[in-house]
Amino acid sequence: MSAAGIDPRLTGAQRYAAHAERPGMWHAAFVRSPHAHARVDRVDASAVPADCVALLPGDVEDLRRYGCQARDQRVLADVARHVGDVVAAVAAPTPAAAAAAARAIEVDYTELPAVFDAVEAVAPGAPLLHPTAAESAHEAVSIGVRPLPGTNVCHRFRIRHGDVATGFADADVVVQREFRTPSAAHAPMEPHATLAEWDGGRLTLTTGTQTPFNLRTDIAVAFGMAEEDVRVIAPPMGGSFGAKTFVRLEALVAALARKAGRPVKATLERTEEFVTLNRHPATIRVRLGARRDGTLVAKELDCWVDTGAYADCGPGVATKMGYAGVGPYRIPHVRVDALAIYTNLPPNGAFRGYGAMQSVWASERTMDALAEALDTSPLELRRKNLLRDGDAFATGEVMHDVHFEECLDAAARAVGYAENPRGAGLCVLLKGMQTPSRAAISVERTPIGYVVRSASCEMGQGVRESIRLMAAEQLGCEPGQVEVPDPDTDTSPYDTRTTSSRSTHMMGRALAEAVRDLRANGGERGYGEVVNEGGLDPDTGQGVASTHWHQGAAAARLSVDEETGRVAVEHVHGVAYAGRVVDRAGAELQNEGSMIMGLGTALFEAIDFASGQVTNANFSDYNVPSVGDLPTRFTHELIERDGAEPHGLGETVLPPVPAAIGNALHSLGIDVHELPMTPERVLEAIDRR
Amino acid sequence: MKAHLILNGRPLQYECEPTEMLLGVLQREGCTSARATCGLGVCGACTVLVDGVPVSGCLTLAAQAAGREVTTSEGVPGSDPVMQAFAAARAFQCGWCTPGFLLTVRALLDENPDPDDAEIAEALGGNLCRCGCYVKIADAVRAASRELRGAA
Numbered sequence: 001m002s003a004a005g006i007d008p009r010l011t012g013a014q015r016y017a018a019h020a021e022r023p024g025m026w027h028a029a030f031v032r033s034p035h036a037h038a039r040v041d042r043v044d045a046s047a048v049p050a051d052c053v054a055l056l057p058g059d060v061e062d063l064r065r066y067g068c069q070a071r072d073q074r075v076l077a078d079v080a081r082h083v084g085d086v087v088a089a090v091a092a093p094t095p096a097a098a099a100a101a102a103r104a105i106e107v108d109y110t111e112l113p114a115v116f117d118a119v120e121a122v123a124p125g126a127p128l129l130h131p132t133a134a135e136s137a138h139e140a141v142s143i144g145v146r147p148l149p150g151t152n153v154c155h156r157f158r159i160r161h162g163d164v165a166t167g168f169a170d171a172d173v174v175v176q177r178e179f180r181t182p183s184a185a186h187a188p189m190e191p192h193a194t195l196a197e198w199d200g201g202r203l204t205l206t207t208g209t210q211t212p213f214n215l216r217t218d219i220a221v222a223f224g225m226a227e228e229d230v231r232v233i234a235p236p237m238g239g240s241f242g243a244k245t246f247v248r249l250e251a252l253v254a255a256l257a258r259k260a261g262r263p264v265k266a267t268l269e270r271t272e273e274f275v276t277l278n279r280h281p282a283t284i285r286v287r288l289g290a291r292r293d294g295t296l297v298a299k300e301l302d303c304w305v306d307t308g309a310y311a312d313c314g315p316g317v318a319t320k321m322g323y324a325g326v327g328p329y330r331i332p333h334v335r336v337d338a339l340a341i342y343t344n345l346p347p348n349g350a351f352r353g354y355g356a357m358q359s360v361w362a363s364e365r366t367m368d369a370l371a372e373a374l375d376t377s378p379l380e381l382r383r384k385n386l387l388r389d390g391d392a393f394a395t396g397e398v399m400h401d402v403h404f405e406e407c408l409d410a411a412a413r414a415v416g417y418a419e420n421p422r423g424a425g426l427c428v429l430l431k432g433m434q435t436p437s438r439a440a441i442s443v444e445r446t447p448i449g450y451v452v453r454s455a456s457c458e459m460g461q462g463v464r465e466s467i468r469l470m471a472a473e474q475l476g477c478e479p480g481q482v483e484v485p486d487p488d489t490d491t492s493p494y495d496t497r498t499t500s501s502r503s504t505h506m507m508g509r510a511l512a513e514a515v516r517d518l519r520a521n522g523g524e525r526g527y528g529e530v531v532n533e534g535g536l537d538p539d540t541g542q543g544v545a546s547t548h549w550h551q552g553a554a555a556a557r558l559s560v561d562e563e564t565g566r567v568a569v570e571h572v573h574g575v576a577y578a579g580r581v582v583d584r585a586g587a588e589l590q591n592e593g594s595m596i597m598g599l600g601t602a603l604f605e606a607i608d609f610a611s612g613q614v615t616n617a618n619f620s621d622y623n624v625p626s627v628g629d630l631p632t633r634f635t636h637e638l639i640e641r642d643g644a645e646p647h648g649l650g651e652t653v654l655p656p657v658p659a660a661i662g663n664a665l666h667s668l669g670i671d672v673h674e675l676p677m678t679p680e681r682v683l684e685a686i687d688r689r
Numbered sequence: 690m691k692a693h694l695i696l697n698g699r700p701l702q703y704e705c706e707p708t709e710m711l712l713g714v715l716q717r718e719g720c721t722s723a724r725a726t727c728g729l730g731v732c733g734a735c736t737v738l739v740d741g742v743p744v745s746g747c748l749t750l751a752a753q754a755a756g757r758e759v760t761t762s763e764g765v766p767g768s769d770p771v772m773q774a775f776a777a778a779r780a781f782q783c784g785w786c787t788p789g790f791l792l793t794v795r796a797l798l799d800e801n802p803d804p805d806d807a808e809i810a811e812a813l814g815g816n817l818c819r820c821g822c823y824v825k826i827a828d829a830v831r832a833a834s835r836e837l838r839g840a841a
Contacts, residue, residue: 005767006767006772006776007776007781007784008784009781009783009784009787010772010775010776010781010784010787010791011722011762011763011765011767011772012720012721012722012761012762012763012787012788012791013721013722013763014784015721016785018724019721186819187819188783188785188819189724189726189732189734189783189785189786189817189818189819189820190724190726190783190785191726236783236784237783238724238783238784238785239782239783239785239819239820241819269728270726270727270728270729271728459783460781460782460783460784460820461782462782585779585825586779588825589779589782589820589821589822589825592821592822592823592824592825593782593820593821593822594821595821596821596823597819597821618727618728618729619727619729619731619732619817620727620729620731624817624819625821625823626813626814626816626817626823627809627810627813627814627816627823627826627827628810628811628814630823630824634824
């Protein structure tokens, strides 16, 4: 808070990584491959002015491959695997000088065959993008990675629950559908920005990141350093939504700073944002069987997940897409195969929802197809099969604290679904929280209150405010007396990362431990840590996918102009099970923000590619929702229960919005299987009706 | 070239290239509230007021601002009714776009003290918020409008 008591984000005084400065700092610019797949034969920096520093292949020979789930990335690409892959870099006294120097570097390439679609990338004869990446699978942390050597599959996730052959034999009705989702841009308003500074053998990175400790680990691996010699400071971000995770610019900027012998900072241009990290495109095939009375008996899900040129956290996304696609239902026989597949598109990674949007779209649209085949209500079909407390999910875990039916009923009620299902659509979902994970927090008394140190990173989701409110409540002081500094790996206790809508829940629990410790030990300082064990066997999908489930629903009511294909969403309603709301305004903003992003996903957001080149890499051609895109009625609710724990909800009501809209169109006989539901696709579906 | 303007009420002498945009000059003067974001003038995050009119700092030539009054959010006091309304409505998340919205809203209410929902939507159409604060921003506009009309 500023001296006047107004949040610096309102006064404009807030500083982000994009504003970071150090004395003597230079600016970076990047040389990027124009080819989607090409060997770098020669990099000629002879025309770079003498007062600039060029980072060339020879400068990074000593650096090692890195990556959070597969070690398939190099600091400079020796083989460019996507348009925009960085093959050289420069540092110069000003951004303009750096850009000019980068343009002066000439690169010779030998083009290689490229592939731009996940299904094509696993067909016979597809070019092999990472012949040796499979070697590092055993080093991945917090997930068992299963590459298929000799293919472009960097991870395959399976669920085998019951026996689907038996299940389908028992089904009276079977439907099968195929769905597609495109790549999308996180489009945070603040671009990626990183400042690197060396002091002897110690590196300090000031960077917009949601994953400070993971970043420290991967940088240490790349530079062959001890983790203690890498310091990551994470200022608040001007938005992220998953874009600012793991290593993005940090290794490049650190290498430039090492060569330049001075601090170096990089801030991406908006066009560069579109070749840095995007959302996983997916092709998903669903086969669903039920008895005549609507009881679900068997489900098969096949997901081809396009992770782009480098795996990043694609294995994790494919895993989550796979189990979220089962849906919050009791199904005795389930087979899921989700493949994270390399292609020559820019890398895809964590994107709000983390794979759930894609498989919820496919799964919930198929439920409506099944309801149609059974001539039953989509609402009643779901109600009949929803998981209840004590039921086993397809991973074998027993469900507890279950609220799916409440969420679904609230969504249906809001749009008057039961009274008038025509022009309306529903979606109910389950989404997991990163498991296993660990969160630690410390509390120290100060002359005016307390300082609480947590590695949870602020990106607008309001985690700092939630921690402040929970600490004030537990310590018995005013929120204004609680200081929550920026995450700093030198002084913040360890946290897995700020993703997966886990931070309020996990830090709240850790805080309770820390306050207990503080009170038991003289009241000056306390430390608390919580560890969630679990995870899934990647070969069977059995285990604990999530120690605590994110539960929600959405409903939409719309009309369609059948001449133009334009969809007019009249009402969208989102429901999130919140358990206990810590910061009400903050929780409302998360619901609203998730739903607005869901509207963009549903109706118009897609990155367009031509031979791997992004053709809409700007905010004029790639549209994010503006105020005029909101439907007339845009409502949501947070379901709470006395005595409940806070439930994460930073993502929950994004995935159900596209499915609810798609199901509303389906109720009108307009059957769209590919996102976004553009007027062209709607018209084509009307033609097919 | 050399020129002068009034920045947040105080005279400013500045130097710039003829082809340079106003945003660069303002950032050199320490106004970090106007932010380079889309590079095309479509997102509104670099919005500043020139003689009370919202413009994209990234598309306005620094020379065009010569002799004019330029307002950034650094020049808006905490007691300003629009700023207070945004605070009360919690009309922000990450805050990157917020200064641009604040200035656009001040200009809207100066010109139209009682905008209806359609007029609010049209006035704010040039400011993007990826965090999705539009509902609370519209709430803040209506609250500020009531406050300003009540005080008048």
